[in-house]
Amino acid sequence: MLDLRTAYLAPEPPDAIELRAFTHGLMPRTVPAMMQRFVADWQRHGVDAWNRVPNHWGPDPDAPVGWWTLPVYLGDHFIAPLLGAPPGTCVMQPNVHWTLQCLLSAPEPFAAGAEVILTDDAFPSVRHSVQQWASLVGLRPRTVPAGPDGFVDRKAVLAAIGPETALVVLSHVGFTTGELLPEAFLRAVADRVHRHGGLLVVDGYHATGSYPVRVDAIGADVYVGGLLKEASGSSGNAFVYLRPGLRLKPRLTGWFGEADPFAFAPTPRPHPDVRRRFLGGTTAVAPLYHAVEGVRVLLAAGLDAVRADSLAKTDRAIACLEAAGLRLRSPREAERRSAMIVLEVPAADRLCAVLKQQHIYTDSRQGRYLRLAPFVWNSPDEVERACRAISEAVATGRYLHLPADALPAPGPVT
Ligand SMILES: Cc1ncc(COP(=O)(O)O)c(C=O)c1O
Structure with a gap:
């Protein structure tokens, strides 16, 4: 062991x-030194830290990184390996609530259908967000109840998917039940929802760091999670994966997700890199200093x-x-x-x-x-x-x- x-x-x-x-992992030994580096970078580089700071994260210490690019840098070098995803698909997020709100604010998934299928083990950040957007833009949430054993009724989930299904949102691991949804089941869901032009969204908060997630094998279009638990991050250490080629224009994009933020254009022009559109206002960079210290330990093992x-x-x-x-x-x-x-x-x-x-x-x-x-x-x-x-x-x-x-x-x- x-x-x-x-x-x-x-x-x-x-x-x-x-x-x-499952609540909050132990603090990695390297965290205090990383937080000292945040303080030192702020003191030494001030405004210029947004452009460039010493690369404390690796894996290539000479690769340039600054506070502006840190959310995508960590996404490429730490979140993508954690999820078996290619570079260019992951970005750090403040929390799952924000990511879901941002996703639901994008009109593209709802062009053909308005139904959002959930299970009753969905975490409030997911469930409440869907309910909030339902009344705002006319989504139709449909919750598939658990089976008599208290676990996800997999047959019922598959049967619920139809031409009106825009999104199926599933927890990779149920936060109350501890049930891990097998890859083959998630794949079957993805295949079925894709046939109808919808998307599979997976909340992997409880799988992250304890299980070798393979987003491509699952067929997930969107995979959200956070590093707070087995991955031993802390607050502000959530992330999202977006399948390559997924075109979304969230209405909630902030100016950090603008194509040319310092043009301060009067109307929004979303960044060509879709994952950057999941950024809002100024990124909270301090928590990103220690975000991946636990991930580093787990990936090395x-x-x-x-x-x-x-x-x-x-x-x-x-x-x-x-x-x-x-x-x-x-x-x-x-x-x-x-x-x-x-x-x-x-x-x-x-x-x-x-x-x-x-x-x-x-x-x-x-x-x-x-x-x-x-x-x-x-x-x-x-x-x-x-x-x-x-x-x-x-x-x-x-x-x-x-x-x-x-x-x-x-x-x-x-
Ligand atoms: C399944 C699941 N999703 C999301 C979260 C956290 O959501 P948020 O980042 O919005 O606080 C948790 C926290 O325990 C969770 O268990």
């Missing part, structure tokens, strides 16, 4: 076990190795926790399992709080689901220790009876 712990800064205290990669390691660690955790009486709620088969596993256990929120007191960081949902993701920074020994602690807590049942004030209070983020 992989143990890349030394590539990351250990959380406090030193014996802590961080199992919440190899995404196939990262995926194999994640499966081995979740295999181990599932075996141990099922033996302790917890019930697996996320998919078991490797081809549908993501980095996150979800287990059903009574009073999962209390169990999670008790584990936190022991510096074992998991999370809970709806008081009955415990979520964890042993990842590359967790040693096999940490996985064993965490599983043992959970098994012991469940065996004694003491956590069920602790008074509420004996447990750490949860914050607004869970």
